[in-house]
Each structure stands twice: as C-alpha cells, then as structure tokens.
Amino acid sequence: MKPSIILYKALPDDLQQRLAEHFTVTQVANLKPETVQQHAEAFATAQGLLGSSEKVDAALLEKMPQLRATSTVSVGYDNFDVDALNARKILLMHTPTVLTETVADTIMALVLSSARRVVEVAGRIKSGEWTSGIGADWFGTDVHHKTMGIIGMGRIGLALAQRAHFGFGMPILYNARRHHAEAEARFEARYCDLDSLLKESDFVCLVLPLTEETHHLIGKAQFAMMKKSAIFINAGRGPVVDENALVEALQNGEIHAAGLDVFEKEPLPVDSPLLSLPNVVALPHIGSATHETRYNMAACAVDNLIDALNGKVEKNCVNPQVVS
Numbered sequence: 001m002k003p004s005i006i007l008y009k010a011l012p013d014d015l016q017q018r019l020a021e022h023f024t025v026t027q028v029a030n031l032k033p034e035t036v037q038q039h040a041e042a043f044a045t046a047q048g049l050l051g052s053s054e055k056v057d058a059a060l061l062e063k064m065p066q067l068r069a070t071s072t073v074s075v076g077y078d079n080f081d082v083d084a085l086n087a088r089k090i091l092l093m094h095t096p097t098v099l100t101e102t103v104a105d106t107i108m109a110l111v112l113s114s115a116r117r118v119v120e121v122a123g124r125i126k127s128g129e130w131t132s133g134i135g136a137d138w139f140g141t142d143v144h145h146k147t148m149g150i151i152g153m154g155r156i157g158l159a160l161a162q163r164a165h166f167g168f169g170m171p172i173l174y175n176a177r178r179h180h181a182e183a184e185a186r187f188e189a190r191y192c193d194l195d196s197l198l199k200e201s202d203f204v205c206l207v208l209p210l211t212e213e214t215h216h217l218i219g220k221a222q223f224a225m226m227k228k229s230a231i232f233i234n235a236g237r238g239p240v241v242d243e244n245a246l247v248e249a250l251q252n253g254e255i256h257a258a259g260l261d262v263f264e265k266e267p268l269p270v271d272s273p274l275l276s277l278p279n280v281v282a283l284p285h286i287g288s289a290t291h292e293t294r295y296n297m298a299a300c301a302v303d304n305l306i307d308a309l310n311g312k313v314e315k316n317c318v319n320p321q322v323v324s
C-alpha cells in the first residue's frame, strides 16, 4: 500500500501526478487547526507532509502520530519546530541551491532600485510629474564601486558577492560565523566583525536565516553605527531586524534608504509606516518568485519527500541524524 501524505500547497499538474504515483495524497488548503480537524483521519495516518509557509509545531505534530518526513518548498525552515521534529525522529527536507541565483538577482534588484530610486521616479512619470528636465531632487546614488557588506555569507551571500564583485566592481565585506576561503579567493571579500561591517559599508545586505541567535540582530544600536548614506537591504527573514528601529532610522535620516523583501509580519500590513516612506522599496517576499525557480523548488520538494520516505537523506536534509 502506498504511504499517505498531506499536501498543503498547490503544485503544477505533473508534480502532483508524480506525488500521486508514490503516495495517497490528501490535499488541504492550509494547516490551520480547523483544517486539521476537518481532515482528522488523513492527518492521523499521514507519513509525509509537503508544502510551505505554514507553521509546523508540536501541536500539529501531535495530530500526526505516523509522520516520518516533512518537505518544505523553501530553503528557510524557521517555521518548523526542529526540536519537536528531532524528538519524534521526523525528517525535515528543504530546497537549498535551486533558488540561490534567483534570490541573488532579487537582492541586486533591491540594491539598484533603492539606490537609483527606480520605483519612486517611475511613479512620478505615471503621475504626470515629468513635465520638464529633471533636477537633482530626482537623482539617485551610484552602486558601482561602492562597498557592499554581506551579513550571512552562505549560498545566497556568495552568489550576491559574485554579482557585486564582477558586475559592479564593488569591494565586498562580510560577516559570518566562519571565514569563507571561497569568498575571499574569488571575490576578494574581507571578513569583518559585525560592527566594522556596519560602519564601513555603503550597502548593508542581510541574507541570514532566522534563528534564536539572529532574532533582532539588527536594531537601534546597529542602525546608529551605519553611515547616514547607507542603504540597508533585507532578503533573509523579517524578524532578524527590529522593524520599529528600522522605521525610526529611515525617518530620522540615520540611514539613507532601504530595500526589503521580508518583514516581521507577512503579508506586510497595509498601514505599515514602511509603505509611506519614499526611501523604501518594499517587495512582497518575491526573492525566489520566478516561474522557473518556483517550479524547480516544487520539483525538488517532491523528490525530497520521495527520498526521505525511502530513507535517503544524503542531500537537502536538515536533520539527517534522526535516522542514523
């Protein structure tokens, strides 16, 4: 008999079919308690779980006593209670690598659009303000040859450094938990402690996972250290930044501008002060959102679940130790 799984995300037809070849699939809209209750029998018997963005915590796991593997369509897995999974020896699979280049492209888009005020001035044309030659109040700041500071020199950090170094001739500073020989050799990146990176960078780019250690890593004190001309970019996770402190730093001119793909609360509330600041480019968490990459992530998550439920954890597994 095929193992049963819960699918809580719509997938392209061919991938849905691939899942159905391996598993008995129950598709649900989300993992809210009322949904779980409505499909109680399917949750109670499911051995696998595949989807994204929903919280997978101890309370949900209690409703899934047969669960052996979870597969998220994302590289970040901060919405999973990994300790609770480990305690039950449930595998957690994710989708690193397939999205790296696309997310680095998005970060460069944020760098360029916030420095050159692309969104703001494009809005001015649309509202009929381009009626004569533009003046300095429409000018932006250069990107090329400015210093880029990268906090979190992982897969995406490296792909960003590659773009900034080769494409824009930018000196690269980085902060990470360890020195990265590859970044230093290929991109002449220089390791810095966090405070030095904040003080010296023209662009401060955050590409960190959300963990207990990184929660609110960047707050009032850190914005105060940045240059007044600094542009702050966050494409990691919203709660790594104290958003109130960010708003204050932007409003008080402590930093020049921000480009943001992630927020403390998502979707970003429409009354967020960030949305009324002209020096903010805000994107709706689109880092990996291209047709190609979202398909590849979904395909990777499907393969990951098939592998995990067959005991194969050589790649894309967050906690392979639970089966060793």
Ligand SMILES: NC(=O)c1ccc[n+]([C@@H]2O[C@H](COP(=O)([O-])OP(=O)(O)OC[C@H]3O[C@@H](n4cnc5c(N)ncnc54)[C@H](O)[C@@H]3O)[C@@H](O)[C@H]2O)c1
Binding pocket: 075, 076, 077, 096, 097, 099, 100, 103, 151, 152, 153, 154, 155, 156, 157, 175, 176, 177, 178, 207, 208, 209, 210, 211, 213, 214, 235, 236, 237, 261, 262, 285, 286, 287, 288
């Ligand atoms: N905006 C988006 O759509 C989007 C898309 C993909 C990933 N992300 C986020 O980006 C994160 C990074 O993805 P990745 O594939 O590069 O992951 P990765 O694991 O390759 O890189 C993360 C890096 O951060 C470093 N790090 C962790 N804690 C740190 C700390 N306290 N101080 C300094 N460095 C620290 C790690 O050592 C690692 O090098 C993901 O976890 C996810 O949260 C966002």
Ligand SMILES: O=C(O)[C@H](O)CO
Binding pocket: 073, 074, 075, 076, 077, 099, 287, 288
């Ligand atoms: O972590 C990721 O893969 C992206 O943020 C999409 O959730």
